[in-house]
Amino acid sequence: MSAADLAPLVTLALRCADAAGAVARKHYRTPVAVDVKADTSPVTIADREVESAIRAILTAERPQDGILGEEHGSRDLNAEYVWVIDPIDGTKSFITGRPLFTTLIALLHRGVPVLGIIDQPVIGDRWLGVAGQATTLNGNPIRTRLCPDPAMATQAATMPFPHPEFRQTEAASRYMVWGGDAYAFGLLAAGFIDLMVEAGLQPYDWAALVAVIEGAGGVITDWEGQPLRLGTNGNVVAAGDPSLHAKILQTIRPRL
Amino acid sequence: MSAADLAPLVTLALRCADAAGAVARKHYRTPVAVDVKADTSPVTIADREVESAIRAILTAERPQDGILGEEHGSRDLNAEYVWVIDPIDGTKSFITGRPLFTTLIALLHRGVPVLGIIDQPVIGDRWLGVAGQATTLNGNPIRTRLCPDPAMATQAATMPFPHPEFRQTEAASRYMVWGGDAYAFGLLAAGFIDLMVEAGLQPYDWAALVAVIEGAGGVITDWEGQPLRLGTNGNVVAAGDPSLHAKILQTIRPRL
Numbered sequence: 366m367s368a369a370d371l372a373p374l375v376t377l378a379l380r381c382a383d384a385a386g387a388v389a390r391k392h393y394r395t396p397v398a399v400d401v402k403a404d405t406s407p408v409t410i411a412d413r414e415v416e417s418a419i420r421a422i423l424t425a426e427r428p429q430d431g432i433l434g435e436e437h438g439s440r441d442l443n444a445e446y447v448w449v450i451d452p453i454d455g456t457k458s459f460i461t462g463r464p465l466f467t468t469l470i471a472l473l474h475r476g477v478p479v480l481g482i483i484d485q486p487v488i489g490d491r492w493l494g495v496a497g498q499a500t501t502l503n504g505n506p507i508r509t510r511l512c513p514d515p516a517m518a519t520q521a522a523t524m525p526f527p528h529p530e531f532r533q534t535e536a537a538s539r540y541m542v543w544g545g546d547a548y549a550f551g552l553l554a555a556g557f558i559d560l561m562v563e564a565g566l567q568p569y570d571w572a573a574l575v576a577v578i579e580g581a582g583g584v585i586t587d588w589e590g591q592p593l594r595l596g597t598n599g600n601v602v603a604a605g606d607p608s609l610h611a612k613i614l615q616t617i618r619p620r621l
Numbered sequence: 622m623s624a625a626d627l628a629p630l631v632t633l634a635l636r637c638a639d640a641a642g643a644v645a646r647k648h649y650r651t652p653v654a655v656d657v658k659a660d661t662s663p664v665t666i667a668d669r670e671v672e673s674a675i676r677a678i679l680t681a682e683r684p685q686d687g688i689l690g691e692e693h694g695s696r697d698l699n700a701e702y703v704w705v706i707d708p709i710d711g712t713k714s715f716i717t718g719r720p721l722f723t724t725l726i727a728l729l730h731r732g733v734p735v736l737g738i739i740d741q742p743v744i745g746d747r748w749l750g751v752a753g754q755a756t757t758l759n760g761n762p763i764r765t766r767l768c769p770d771p772a773m774a775t776q777a778a779t780m781p782f783p784h785p786e787f788r789q790t791e792a793a794s795r796y797m798v799w800g801g802d803a804y805a806f807g808l809l810a811a812g813f814i815d816l817m818v819e820a821g822l823q824p825y826d827w828a829a830l831v832a833v834i835e836g837a838g839g840v841i842t843d844w845e846g847q848p849l850r851l852g853t854n855g856n857v858v859a860a861g862d863p864s865l866h867a868k869i870l871q872t873i874r875p876r877l
Contacts, residue, residue: 394813407796457798461775461805462813464720464744488720488744519717524799525781540663542713543780544800549717557650557718 366479371495374446377426378470378482379493381419385452385468386486388415393487394462407456412436415452415468423448433595435569442595447473449572454483455546464488465548471572476594481573483551492551494576502555509583509605510556515612518559518604521549526564528600530588530617534562537616550574550603554581559605560613562588566599578603584610588617622730627751630702633682634726634738635749637675641708641724642742644671649743650718663712668692671708671724679704689851691825698851703729705828710739711802720744721804727828732850737829739807748807750832758811765839765861766812771868774815774860777805782820784856786844786873790818793872806830806859810837815861816869818844822855834859840866844873 392411399407416436423432427448431441434450441447448470453459455466464487472480483492492502499506512518520538522531523545535541538560542549545561547570552558554577571585571593578585585603586592593601602617604610648667655663672692679688683704687697690706697703704726709715711722720743728736739748748758755762768774776794778787779801791797794816798805801817803826808814810833827841827849834841841859842848849857858873860866 394811457775457796460813461777461798462808462811463798463804519713521717522799524797540713541780542717542719542800543778544798548719552718555650555718557716 366474366496368497371479374472374480375493375495377422378472378480381422381470382468382482382484382491384418384422385415385470386484388418389453389459389466389468389486393459397460399460407460408436409453409456409460411459412453412456416450419450419452419470433568435567445475449473449569451547451569451573454570455548458544458546465544465546467547467551469547469569469573471576473572473595478572478575478593481576483547483573483577485548490551492554492577494554494573494578494580496576496580498580500554500577500580502551507555507581509554509578509581510559512559512606513608513612515560515609515616518609520560520562521545521553521558522561523549523563526562528564531562531564533616534560534613547574550578553603553605554578554583556605559609561601561603562613562617563601564599566601568595571599571601574603583607586610588614590614590618622735622752624753627735630728630736631749631751633678634728634736637678637726638724638738638740638747640674640678641671641726642740644674645709645715645722645724645742649715653716655716663716664692665709665712665716667715668709668712672706675706675708675726689824691823701731705729705825707803707825707829710826711804714800714802721800721802723803723807725803725825725829727832729828729851734828734831734849737832739803739829739833741804746807748810748833750810750829750834750836752832752836754836756810756833756836758807763811763837765810765834765837766815768815768862769864769868771816771865771872774865776816776818777801777809777814778817779805779819782818784820787818787820789872790816790869803830806834809859809861810834810839812861815865817857817859818869818873819857820855822857824851827855827857830859839863842866844870846870846874
């Protein structure tokens, strides 16, 4: 896809992020009822209203496209373009008043992520990744940092995953920063974190991360080194330095 | 101590927090050299410069008081008043560009915490706790929330502590939020988190939390239910609901 093809889609995605942020800010640090989903994860009216706001815009402007959202289901996943939405990534951060939750908006073209937004609407941190272009944070181009040595890496993780592959990378890293979600992947793209190893992510968790990280010089794949596509098991490894990514894969693949 | 006695000390502490924030913001999300201390924790020029800025004010205005700081040591710990300073609590958040680090400023009067500030200078979140007064967040009075049942509690933790007491509370809580530090204790005071169980905290980690949490209706003690004072082992349990605190103590004390 050319930059000219993508430009109107980027504009539309940014409009969706603006609408999402207005809804999320309205509910932030207010007492919200927390429901529990079938997978035991929490969900609030903010998750549902933010996704509805985004879907309303997309349905009006791009009725021919597919949509995969965390809260309101899927439609037309075989369309040429599919939007992937996580209205509130980091719902536990949201309900505890931590301004690290984000809205994630991604676009797949024939299954390949070509656009990703990570938006934190309280602080006003917005990452924009577009295939073939330099990723920006709040409009400024960003780059990942060099860190070829796992023993020098700062690793972030949303939680202590029980998988032996994760435990191994945790033990080998210099520093662990806990409580990650997509915001930490954004910080990896910006050169402040070197490594993330996460397990069981859903498409709406990872779809927006791909263009953001790749456009900043980083690498994000599954644990076998394969590109992230619908159907993946959601075990994800991301590194700012491609040589670090390759070393981590060598370490954890013998276990698979 | 009367409110009138404390008022000028509160003014002075807020002035220290303002000075600290200006220094911290200058270094935030810039490439800073990270040194490793004897306890393997990271330290940067920001930690050192922030503490120096605070000590310069206190030394000029209150030369008779003691000071205990994380980076530049202690003096006159037997003085009637002792200031306790953590220039950058959450240094790993600071060096990874997460706006959850805080500056902690506390005052002990004859060993008893009577004043605490938790200040996040990038977002602009400031908690102020003063003995006998309602705790405020950004000037607005806050209260902890009711949550008598451990199974309904949202627990935050800076990291997965290996202690069996911690593991037990983690397993019993409804939700875990990872990556805490003092910012999470502030959110507990504000009624968004119910429980924190942490191990091995230093005086500069916990001193500012006491007045903030107690002034919001919460309880913070060591794992044996004793008040936090210099000389504690730094194993801390804090709860927004006093009845939750009592239940957690009953659960973990048999192990001690």
